Amino acid sequence: MTHASCFAPPPSPTPPPAGAPCLRIGLTGGIGSGKSTVAALWRREGVRVIDLDACSRAVLDVPGDGVEEAIARFGEELRTPGGTVDRVRMARIVFADPGARADLEQIVLPRVHEAVADQERAALKAGEPLVVHDSPLLLETGQEQRYGAVVGVLARREDRIDRVVRDRGRTREYVESILAAQVTDLERIRRCDLLILNTTGREVLAQRALRMLERARALASQRAAAEVPRPPASSSVGRWP
Numbered sequence: 001m002t003h004a005s006c007f008a009p010p011p012s013p014t015p016p017p018a019g020a021p022c023l024r025i026g027l028t029g030g031i032g033s034g035k036s037t038v039a040a041l042w043r044r045e046g047v048r049v050i051d052l053d054a055c056s057r058a059v060l061d062v063p064g065d066g067v068e069e070a071i072a073r074f075g076e077e078l079r080t081p082g083g084t085v086d087r088v089r090m091a092r093i094v095f096a097d098p099g100a101r102a103d104l105e106q107i108v109l110p111r112v113h114e115a116v117a118d119q120e121r122a123a124l125k126a127g128e129p130l131v132v133h134d135s136p137l138l139l140e141t142g143q144e145q146r147y148g149a150v151v152g153v154l155a156r157r158e159d160r161i162d163r164v165v166r167d168r169g170r171t172r173e174y175v176e177s178i179l180a181a182q183v184t185d186l187e188r189i190r191r192c193d194l195l196i197l198n199t200t201g202r203e204v205l206a207q208r209a210l211r212m213l214e215r216a217r218a219l220a221s222q223r224a225a226a227e228v229p230r231p232p233a234s235s236s237v238g239r240w241p
């Protein structure tokens with residue numbers, strides 16, 4: 001697994017630093033699972049959500065040192081006329097080659113980490129009681145111990161493929177190449193504290209998302225109050241509703 005080396009978790013368990021937002025919840029899920037939809041619903045409830053995919057996109061979509069490092073590694077032919085990185089070509093390269101993907105992660109993930117830390121500081125300054133990380137690679141990068149609760153979103157493989165093809169105009173092959181780079185659903189079930197099943201329509205998803213927000217908040221509060229570290233993955237099996 002290449003992710004961990006460039007996005008190494010801090011020593012665990014990590015108590016929040018003095019004055020830090022007291023609760024931190026992780027929201028994760030594979031491509032097209034509905035994680036951003038859940039994040040949007042939580043935002044509408046007034047929760048501060050930090051979007052790690054957005055932080056990641058900002059590295060390659062804004063001309064600057066991240067773009068230059070990526071171009072130096074992958075070649076001038078990936079530079080767009082606007083001076084950013086051609087994401088479609090980059091996706092073709094890195095989702096076909098784990099070594100290339102590891103190189104890109106070495107460039108992007110430390111910058112994502114910095115952007116997240118900045119946003120956490122802003123949340124702290126604003127006195128937010130809760131921060132959610134919408135973090136697609138939370139499990140792949142072994143970050144569970146940083147969170148009071150980890151919520152996973154699951155959906156059927158075929159629904160996920162159909163939705164990304166339909167809503168983002170990408171090919172089935174693109175989605176499948178990304179699915180192969182992410183942890184399996186079984187692994188998500190094993191390692192998340194709570195799961196949201198996105199297996200029907202948007203209305204049901206909205207109800208489940210709101211219910212799960214309260215459960216996650218309660219679990220994180222409970223652990224914080226008891227100063228109980230998050231248990232290792234094996235003991236979270238079977239804890240989903």
Ligand SMILES: CC(C)(COP(=O)(O)OP(=O)(O)OC[C@H]1O[C@@H](n2cnc3c(N)ncnc32)[C@H](O)[C@@H]1O)[C@@H](O)C(=O)NCCC(=O)NCCS
Nearest residue numbers: 030031032052053056087090091094108112136178181182
């Ligand atoms: C390869 C890139 C340019 C492709 O861009 P594109 O616009 O096609 O995809 P987008 O970023 O919207 O991601 C699409 C899906 O792939 C997932 N994904 C992105 N990077 C990775 C990765 N390294 N491993 C597994 N899944 C990934 C995303 O979570 C999302 O579900 C881009 O995904 C990227 O820069 N990835 C490396 C940085 C990274 O690991 N980001 C993950 C979030 S911190």
Ligand SMILES: Nc1ncnc2c1ncn2[C@@H]1O[C@H](COP(=O)(O)OP(=O)(O)OP(=O)(O)O)[C@@H](O)[C@H]1O
Nearest residue numbers: 030031032033034035036037163167200201202205
């Ligand atoms: N229950 C649902 N019914 C219909 N469409 C849905 C449902 N849930 C999500 N979608 C749609 O499926 C697509 C994927 O959802 P979303 O963007 O929330 O997934 P994601 O997990 O954030 O994906 P990614 O990690 O690739 O960004 C979106 O276009 C979203 O509007």
